Amino acid sequence: xxxxxxxxxxxxxxxxxxxxxxxxxxxxxxxxxxxxxxxxxxxxxxxxxxxxxxxxxxxxxxxxxxxxxxxxxxxxxxxxxxxxxxxxxxxxxxxxxxxxxxxxxxxxxxxxxxxxxxxxxxxxxxxxxxxxxxxxxxxxxxxxxxxxxxxxxxxxxxxxxxxxxxxxxxxxxxxxxxxxxxxxxxxxxxxxxxxxxxxxxxxxxxxxxxxxxxxxxxxxxxxxxxxxxxxxxxxxxxxxxxxxxxxxxxxxxxxxxxxxxxxxxxxxxxxxxxxxxxxxxxxxxxxxxxxxxxxxxxxxxxxxxxxxxxxxxxxxxxxxxxxxxxxxxxxxxxxxxxxxxxxxxxxxxxxxxxxxxxxxxx
Amino acid sequence: xxxxxxxxxxxxxxxxxxxxxxxxxxxxxxxxxxxxxxxxxxxxxxxxxxxxxxxxxxxxxxxxxxxxxxxxxxxxxxxxxxxxxxxxxxxxxxxxxxxxxxxxxxxxxxxxxxxxxxxxxxxxxxxxxxxxxxxxxxxxxxxxxxxxxxxxxxxxxxxxxxxxxxxxxxxxxxxxxxxxxxxxxxxxxxxxxxxxxxxxxxxxxxxxxxxxxxxxxxxxxxxxxxxxxxxxxxxxxxxxxxxxxxxxxxxxxxxxxxxxxxxxxxxxxxxxxxxxxxxxxxxxxxxxxxxxxxxxxxxxxxxxxxxxxxxxxxxxxxxxxxxxxxxxxxxxxxxxxxxxxxxxxxxxxxxxxxxxxxxxxxxxxxxxxxxxxxxxxxxxxxxxxxxxxxxxxxxxxxxxxxxxxxxxxxxxxxxxxxxxxxxxxxxxxxxxxxxxxxxxxxxxxxxxxxxxxxxxxxxxxxxxxxxxxxxxxxxxxxxxxxxxxxxxxxxxxxxxxxxxxxxxxxxxxxxxxxxxxx
Numbered sequence: 001x002x003x004x005x006x007x008x009x010x011x012x013x014x015x016x017x018x019x020x021x022x023x024x025x026x027x028x029x030x031x032x033x034x035x036x037x038x039x040x041x042x043x044x045x046x047x048x049x050x051x052x053x054x055x056x057x058x059x060x061x062x063x064x065x066x067x068x069x070x071x072x073x074x075x076x077x078x079x080x081x082x083x084x085x086x087x088x089x090x091x092x093x094x095x096x097x098x099x100x101x102x103x104x105x106x107x108x109x110x111x112x113x114x115x116x117x118x119x120x121x122x123x124x125x126x127x128x129x130x131x132x133x134x135x136x137x138x139x140x141x142x143x144x145x146x147x148x149x150x151x152x153x154x155x156x157x158x159x160x161x162x163x164x165x166x167x168x169x170x171x172x173x174x175x176x177x178x179x180x181x182x183x184x185x186x187x188x189x190x191x192x193x194x195x196x197x198x199x200x201x202x203x204x205x206x207x208x209x210x211x212x213x214x215x216x217x218x219x220x221x222x223x224x225x226x227x228x229x230x231x232x233x234x235x236x237x238x239x240x241x242x243x244x245x246x247x248x249x250x251x252x253x254x255x256x257x258x259x260x261x262x263x264x265x266x267x268x269x270x271x272x273x274x275x276x277x278x279x280x281x282x283x284x285x286x287x288x289x290x291x292x293x294x295x296x297x298x299x300x301x302x303x304x305x306x307x308x309x310x311x312x313x314x315x316x317x318x319x320x321x322x323x324x325x326x327x328x329x330x331x332x333x334x335x336x337x338x339x340x341x342x343x344x345x346x347x348x349x350x351x352x353x354x355x356x357x358x359x360x361x362x
Numbered sequence: 363x364x365x366x367x368x369x370x371x372x373x374x375x376x377x378x379x380x381x382x383x384x385x386x387x388x389x390x391x392x393x394x395x396x397x398x399x400x401x402x403x404x405x406x407x408x409x410x411x412x413x414x415x416x417x418x419x420x421x422x423x424x425x426x427x428x429x430x431x432x433x434x435x436x437x438x439x440x441x442x443x444x445x446x447x448x449x450x451x452x453x454x455x456x457x458x459x460x461x462x463x464x465x466x467x468x469x470x471x472x473x474x475x476x477x478x479x480x481x482x483x484x485x486x487x488x489x490x491x492x493x494x495x496x497x498x499x500x501x502x503x504x505x506x507x508x509x510x511x512x513x514x515x516x517x518x519x520x521x522x523x524x525x526x527x528x529x530x531x532x533x534x535x536x537x538x539x540x541x542x543x544x545x546x547x548x549x550x551x552x553x554x555x556x557x558x559x560x561x562x563x564x565x566x567x568x569x570x571x572x573x574x575x576x577x578x579x580x581x582x583x584x585x586x587x588x589x590x591x592x593x594x595x596x597x598x599x600x601x602x603x604x605x606x607x608x609x610x611x612x613x614x615x616x617x618x619x620x621x622x623x624x625x626x627x628x629x630x631x632x633x634x635x636x637x638x639x640x641x642x643x644x645x646x647x648x649x650x651x652x653x654x655x656x657x658x659x660x661x662x663x664x665x666x667x668x669x670x671x672x673x674x675x676x677x678x679x680x681x682x683x684x685x686x687x688x689x690x691x692x693x694x695x696x697x698x699x700x701x702x703x704x705x706x707x708x709x710x711x712x713x714x715x716x717x718x719x720x721x722x723x724x725x726x727x728x729x730x731x732x733x734x735x736x737x738x739x740x741x742x743x744x745x746x747x748x749x750x751x752x753x754x755x756x757x758x759x760x761x762x763x764x765x766x767x768x769x770x771x772x773x774x775x776x777x778x779x780x781x782x783x784x785x786x787x788x789x790x791x792x793x794x795x796x797x798x799x800x801x802x803x804x805x806x807x808x809x810x811x812x813x814x815x816x817x818x819x820x821x822x823x824x825x826x827x828x829x830x831x832x833x834x835x836x837x838x839x840x841x842x843x844x845x846x847x848x849x850x851x852x853x854x855x856x857x858x859x860x861x862x863x864x865x866x867x868x869x870x871x872x873x874x875x876x877x878x879x880x
Contacts, residue, residue, distance in 0.1 A: 009836050012829075062855060066863025080791075181509065219506070238856065245855040246848055248840045252855060256828060256862055263863070263870045 008052045008121060009251050017257055019049055024063075024261030026332035031262065032269020033276075033339050034285045039064065039204030040136055041288075041332055042258060043128070044296050048325040051254065053125040054108045058244030059254040060204040065237025066255075067262065072230040080227025082179035082220070088186075089193040089210070089228075090235045096197020097236060101243040104128070104202065108249075122306035129296045129303065131202050136293035139208050143286035147279055180220040180228070188217060200236045201243075207233065265336075271346075272339040284338055291331035299324040363387070364549035365444055366540065367460075368452040369516070370471035371504050372478050374485075375528060379471060380452035382537040387450070387544060392443060394453030401435045404574075408432060412507065427573075427582065429511065433459070434569035434585075441563030454504050457521060458512040462750050463558050465551040467543060470525040471536075477528070523549075561587050564616045568592045575610045578603060584757075586737045590618035593737045595625040595656050621735055625656035627757050628736045632660045632748065632782075633764030633797075636721035638728035642764055642797035647732060649804050652875075655759060656736030657729055660751055661720040663742050664778075666769055745785045752790055760804075761786055764797040806875045814872040821866050 010016065023045040027038030039060045046056035072081060107124040171185040196210040207229050214225035244250050273281065302320040304310040366383060370376040377393060384391040398408050411428050437459050443449055444460075457468035475497065482493040508516040519525065524543065526536045543549070565587035572578045572585065572594070581603045584595045592611060596603050604622045611620050629650055636659060637643065650657050722738050729735040739751050752758065763783055767775045779796060787794040801807055828835065841847045 009840055012832070062859050066859045066867075069860050070863050070867040181515070241859060242852050242856055245852045248842045248848070248851075250839065250855055252835075252839060252858065253828060253832065255859065256825060259862060259866050263867050264874075267870065267874050 008055055008249075010050050012253055012257075016049060020046065020254055020257040021261040023049075023332075024258035025265040026261070026336050027258070028262030028265025029269040029272075029336045029339055030265075030285075030288060030332070032266035033272045033281065033335075034269070038262060038265075040132070040208070040292055041328070042262075043204050044132060044292060044299075044324075045328055045332070046254065047125065047128075047299070048295075048321060048328055051251070052108070052121040052249075053128040054104045054121055054244075054247075055249050055251050055254075057104065057128060057202070057204050058241075058247070058249035059251045059258070061200065061237055061240035061244060062250050062252070062255045063237075063258045063262070064200075064204060064233055065241045066259065067266075068230050068233035068237050070263075071266075072227065072234050076227070076231070080223045081231045082177050082224055082228045083231065085177045085180055085184075085189075085214075085218075085220075086228050086232045086235070088175065088189050089196065089232050092190045092193030093197030093200065093232065093236050094239050096194040096199075097201035097240050097243060098197075100198050100201025101240070101247065105247050105249075122303050126300065126303035126307060128203060129300055131199075132296045133293045133300075135199065135203065135205070135208060136289050136296070140286045140289035140293060143282045144290070147283045147286060180214075180218065180224050182219050184218050192217065196232070197236060200233070201240055204240075268343055269339060272343050276339075276342050284335055288331045288335040291327055291334075295324045295327035295331065298327060363448050364465040364467050364544055364551070365448055366450045366467045366469060366544065367456045368450065368469045368471050369455050369457050369522070370452070370473060371454065371501055372471070372473040372481070374481050375473045375477070375533065376452040376471050378533055379526075379537055379540075380450045382533065383540055384450040386537060386541050387448070390443070390447060390449040392440075392449050392451045394451075394456065397436050397439050397453075400439060401432060404435060406432050406435055427580070430569065430583075431573040433511075434566050434573055437562065437566035438570045441559065441566055444559060445563065455508045455512060455516055458508070458514065460559070460562055461521075463562070464555040465549055465559075467524070467540070467549050468522045469540065470519075470522040472525060472527040472529070474529050557589070560616070561589070564590065564592065564614075568594070568611055568614055568617065571614060572607065572610055577606045578610055583607070587617075588737055588739070590616055591621065592617050592619070593621045593623065593656075593735060595623045595628075595736065597624075597626060621730060623656045623733055623735055624654060625650075625734075625736065626654045627656075627759040629653075629655045629657050630660060630752065630758055630761045631657055631764065631797075632662050632761065632766065634661065634663055634720065634766050634768050636661065636725040636764075638721070638725045642762070642800065643725065643728070645797075645800040645805055646762060647734060649760070649800070650734045653759060655734070657734050658736035659722055659725060659729075659738040660748065661722050661738070661740045662748050662766060663720075664744065664767060665742060745782055748782075749786065749789060752786075758790065758792045761790065761792055761794040762797055762800065763794065806872060810872055810875070814869055814876075817865050817869045817872075821862070821869055824862060824865070 012020075023042050027042035027045070029038075030041055031038030042063075043053075043056045043060050046059070047053050051059075104124050104127070107127050108121045171187045173186050174183045175186055175189070176183045192210070192213040196207075196213070199205060199209050200207075210229045210232060211225050214220045214228060215222055218225075220228070241250060276284075299320055301310060301312065302317045305312040305314070305317070366380075366387075366389075368376050368380050368383075380391050380393065383389070401408050406428065411425070411432060414425055440451065440456070440459060457466070457470075460466055478497045479490065479493045482488055482496050483490060486493070486496065488496060505516065508514065514521065524540075526539070528536060531539075565585050568587060569583070569585045572581075572583055582597045583603070586593045592614075594607050594611075596607070604624065607622050608620045611617055629646060631642075631646060633642075646657055649655070720740065722740060726735055726738045741748050741751055752761075763779050765775075766782065767778045770778065783794040783796070795803060802809075838847060838851060841851070
């Protein structure tokens, strides 16, 4: 992929622009369906299009900023936002984001840089990919294990050993949050905020940590956890966007193209939640996420070669990148096809019920 | 005579008080532990459910179903006992199971921490430190259980009729005081409270029957019953269940009619007089179709001599629903006429026809026709009385306030409606709007179409500017050498991104609304 101006912004033609819009649409649909950010799909997707990992993360976090702002307003109207809790989390999450941006920038400046035919930023790409694979694998395997346990009729839900331990930790000072109606230790809050910020800053998916932590560790109702995380995501997105913008890693064109697809996809995905049962949602989500992780894994040898850790013909890069891209789009297209199938089937059924009602009336 | 429900974290004290009270009043005595034993025998894993709810509140579908099943079982058991005769019940939070029934005295029994520690030391043979820890853990578990199970804080005083503190009062005197209280006319059964109990009983029995039937045990259903009409709402993802529900509920004692509505949520419409031909009805129907929502009607009137509209004295609650279907009328009458259920077939004789006070019957009939009925109530009282009809186990997405306080001047109507909106929004936590705002906020018309066009033009302009100016834009975005450039870039991105998201988000939302896809 050809890079322009400042070495690391890609050249955008209509074909690439359409692919970014499609990435946004798939990411948005998955995001609405899963209830977490779609960055786990959009960031690697952009990397497959030749966008530098650090620019993909920077542009995605800017995308997250605007999206969370629109979404948190609706949650606020429903009383699902605990602003005090978000404020406590946001302070430490800023430290996490700052740390993530600092690491990414250092690796970007240090890794690759032309040796072994490597483009600049191979070090950052490798690091981002490894974090991606680790987090996505843990999340996907937990989800799939829950599905299996439910299918076997074992237990009532996800395993809670770690969360039970953490929720019993009553290290003073304990802080009371009125909307969420919980008391949480300041230290646990700081830990969660830091981890959420670090992940949001590194791969753009802080929600993978933030929401489960709020539900299982703090004991907050799911709706309040989702609303508060979105409110928090707005601040984290703003802080991340500003930080990455300072470093010159936000490609506003990519952010705007992603919006074109994602804001439409979110509505469709959210509608899907209403018409698909929970176990099926977890199964589809788990499979999509695990294939996304696999897709990133396939790209790893390419970065290792670029950094000189592996001896390999540079011509193979195309195949690794191609395979990674195919897997990612397979996960995205497959997931979205399943969601769209259920959404349109439910929509058609609803219309036919209305027609029958109208007929009965006349 | 009233029923008495005692709630306390001290099992010993509540048992002693309940047994003494039952003996004095000649009542039966029932405790939480008896009901749990029955529920466990019926196949509900109460212990497992309790641990899951206390340890972590994240509600899976399966856990939510077990919770509903448990509540239905316990409520049905309590209602069955209540139909057989008076009793004293003691448990942790039994008062929350049968809310809104005025002939139940809800007692909060407070026992000193020292007494409980001493009890724990004697019964469990623990040292003092361990007993203190044990009592603390029990308190936390009960607090969590009540909060996650019923969504309330058990220490809120408003949910009890009386709190008895045993710090300075003996158990025997507390019992004597409650005996005296049971004689008060305020707690005597009224036709309205007995009807409310019958409704709750039918509702719980219907829910229990659905939960125990293999065809419906794994479905997500909400059940409401009013005057023999059982309204069951089911999720859009389980459409086949609509045919099965009437079969399962066939033969349920007291059930005259079963109505099934596909809904993921409820819209509460509060008004003084309903008309199925009015604009608000048409608008709400459109929103309900888009949201897969059921519309629940509340005919709310305020007595003219009421001094405090916000709360205080309970005035009167008369619940009536779907009279058109049930063919009965019980509006504001002391003794409801015992009309035979006629399946909705009325005689031609005009004089037999029930007068539809407030247009509730016609409106609910129309909602039944279009498959959007969420039931109906008639409430006469203050804001607090109205709040009592909004149940925590029903998922509301919107409350719409229509024409209210019709006996007052226009200015007073506007003020009271605004105050009621604020009162409900603060307590229920869902958007509350007036019917005049429906079009503006949730529907699409000419104004929204113009807005969409205007915003689309703005979005197009922003995109054109950015993509035609890529040449100068990219060096600006990537420059790391000039401090001034970096600061301007940071500020520009911080301001520009939300504007694009807001404008394009609004366009998308309006576009999907036009497609009736929300």
